[in-house]
Amino acid sequence: MGKAEKGTPKYLANKMKAKGLQKLRWYCQMCEKQCRDENGFKCHTMSESHQRQLLLFADSPGKFLYSFSKEFSDGYMELLRRRFGTKRVNANKVYQEYISAKDHIHMNATRWLTLSDYVKWLGRSGQIIADETEKGWYVSYIDRSPDALERQSKMERKEKMEKDDEERMLAFVEKQIEKAKCTTNQESTECIEKFTELKRDESQPLKLDIKVVKNVHMENTSHKVALNTKHFKMDTTIKNNTIQNTKQKSKSDSSTTSALDEIMLLEEQAKERSNRKDYWLHEGIVVKFISKSMGEKYYKEKAVVQSVIDKYRAKIKFLESGEKLKVDQAHLETVIPALNKNVLVVNGGYRGFEGVLRELDEGNYCVSVEIATGPLQGRIVKNLKYEDISKLHS
Known part of the structure; x- marks a missing residue:
């Protein structure tokens, strides 16, 4: 029997049925396909695509079970966080809202048999606060997201910085007070001096000590010679100091260039560590x-x-x-594509950057890629491994 034509009542009825939720026993989680009746589900289980998915599941059932459980738990916790926050709410109410979406993961595909087992597991793992009442299990979300922890750490750092600033200001004020006290004590000691009266015996005669200065011209010439020698010594010391300063500057420039290279190398290593993932x-x-x-x-x-x-x-x-x-x-x-073809860096320090393949080192299983997008456009990255890049689909 063929499909109904567009616009016919049968076509509209099929569309309306496809929008709503169907029976769970006619749903295939591996293929993510919902059948309307038992006959359709039987035909689906006999199809080639369903058999291929079953072969993949038989190859590694633990991975699929873990991925389904994780996807279900992430969706449930995300709904609890966004919809209810840290409020206390009935666990079944959250579950009913979660399964109202058509493309949700069913609990039958997870490692938990019932909602109560799942809520108990969340409570034991410390993700929520769970308590059982006569009306069922109630849960409240514990906000331990990276954003919340980062906000808390920022507030702690801000408080610590404010305390440090206050302590520095108090120490500075204390130093100024001590310095002012020391200066006032020194001035008071200098001002307190013992003065004596000028007394002269009238019986002693007055004497005048007059000295005649000779050879004034000779003294002036000797003074000029001494000044010239001083200037010559000062010029030589200044020259020596400038030579030493230039040597020190050249050394400092070389040290700064080497320091810049070391900083760039450290940044590359940090970028490699942060962007290197197992996926x-x-x-x-x-x-x-x-x-x-x-x-x-x-x-x-x-x-x-x-x-x-x-x-x-x-x-x-x-x-x-x-x-x-x-x-x-x-x-x-x-x-690995041919040279001058577009690639994507899938792992490592430049993860997510698009580029163009420029060189291929088959002996060391490495390539050189020119970054084509972003702030690093034009930079050539060398010694990228084969497994760190892949061809982009045009």
Whole structure:
């Protein structure tokens, strides 16, 4: 039976049914497909795409179970944080709002059997405050987000800086007071002097001590010679000081250049440490499927990443066949294009930058990339590993 034509009552009825929530027993979590009835679900389970997803699940069931549980927990906690904040609320009320979205993760796909088990786990892990009442479990969110912790640390640093400024001002004022006290004590001691009266014996005669200065011209010439020798000595000392200053400046310039190189090297190392992650998937890159779990048909076939799920998984589309899969990054590897082609740095210090492949060092498995976007446009980054870059899908 074919599909209903657009505009017909049957077409509109099908659209209205597809909008609302359907029965959970006819939903396939691996394929994220909702069937309307038992016959449709049976046809879906017999399809080739469903069988491929089951093969992937059988290859690593723990990873899929962990990813589904984490996605469910992240969505539930995000709704609790945004919708209710730190208020005390019924856990079932939050769950009903969470499952009202059509594309949510069902609890049947997680490692928790009931909502009570999930709430108890959240309470034991310290993410919420949970208490059980006659009406069920009540939860309240504990805000330990990086933004809240950063705000708290900023407030603590601000208070500490204000205290330090007050202490510095008090110390400065105390020093000024002590200095003023010392100056006043010195002035008082200098001013207090013992003066004696001038007394002269009338019996003694007055004497005048008159000296005649001779050879005034000779004394002036000797004084001029002494001044000239002083000026000559001062000129020589000034020259020596300037030479020493120039030497010190040259040394300081070389030390500053070396210090700048060291600072740049430290910044590069810090950038490498902060941006080096254990996940590398990005949207729009070309990857190669390297798993043999699905047979030789897809082995070493190239595909493009359409979307990234939970950092470690992605939805890919094969370039030749056009088929779509949801796979883990362990089944994929990066693709190195030809020279002068666009690439994306997927890991390391320049993670997320687009560039152009300029050089290829096959002996050391490294490449050189010229950054094409952002503030570092035009910079050539060398010695990037093969697994740190991948071809961009045009």
